Amino acid sequence: MTSRPGREQTDDRGLFRGRHETPEENADRRWSELMQEIRVAQTGVQILFGFLLTVVFTTRFPELRSADRTIYVITVSLGAAATGALIGPVSFHRLVAGRRIKPHAVVWASRLTFIGLLLLLATLASALLLVLRVATQASYVPWLVSGLVAWYLLCWFVLPLWVRRRYTNPHDDGDEGKDGG
Template sequence: MTENARYSRPGEDAGERLDRQWGELLQELRLAQTGTQILFAFLLSIAFQSAFQSADAFTHHVYAVTLIASALAVGLFLAPVSFHRIVYRHKLRDRMLPIASRMAIAGLAFLVVALTGGVLLATDVVMSRPVAIALTSIVFVWFVIFWYAIPEWVRRTMPNGTGE
């Protein structure tokens, strides 16, 4: 079975398959973009709070990593839109789709870092630092399992790789 046939639906030609897959990717990105942009905006506001300015170096470092990871996630989630605008009408969707998909996956990786950084920032305020770090580590592992390990396991164990 060819790579193209593997992801086609009955009666679907290559152009229709690419259009459907692009639409599915955009639908997924809409959800990720909105939440990540809200997280980024919230993180930007934290730096200007007087209580935050008196926080220790650890908190400032976690914040910086979290803010940058959030910004990178936003950038990667929006990159397929820019990509599409630049290559629009050049009949490059077959090349654009796998790259845009990788951008989305990388955006999710940065989003995991941003979310767990946010959890660490919040839990470090309400409990001891070692407990906050331990709980945040559990949250990080949870994300990795559900966002990457399980989907990868399912993908690898599907007969003939026919899953979409």
């Protein structure tokens, strides 16, 4: 086993073996990493949600077909839910700060973030469906949106899970790869 900077350990095959840190250090690091990740997602979902809220006030909105209005309502609802889930960890931290339960807070905040990402995926799919239907009225739109959703799934979930499986030591019982890790 070899040591890397930051007290990380690897085995003979170069597989990550974990860090030598206290539970408090681990929770602090995991929380910090999670907050950095959430900042990226929060910004995107807030901008998207803000634009979605203004659509109803445009002059073209009354001309939308009933199906497109339904898609709009679903999209705004999904955007609101995604915003709530991705901002939730910030409120969570504020309400539990100083209670010495950070490891638990990290797990729950991580779960909220994952749900927020799923809701963001659904919001993007719904928004793309609406915009492309209104812009083109083409029959291929659902197929195009399905392809884009598949791309998001590949980038956001399939590839990271494949890398995690490929490069994680099966005998490692550390918290990396679990909720918040």
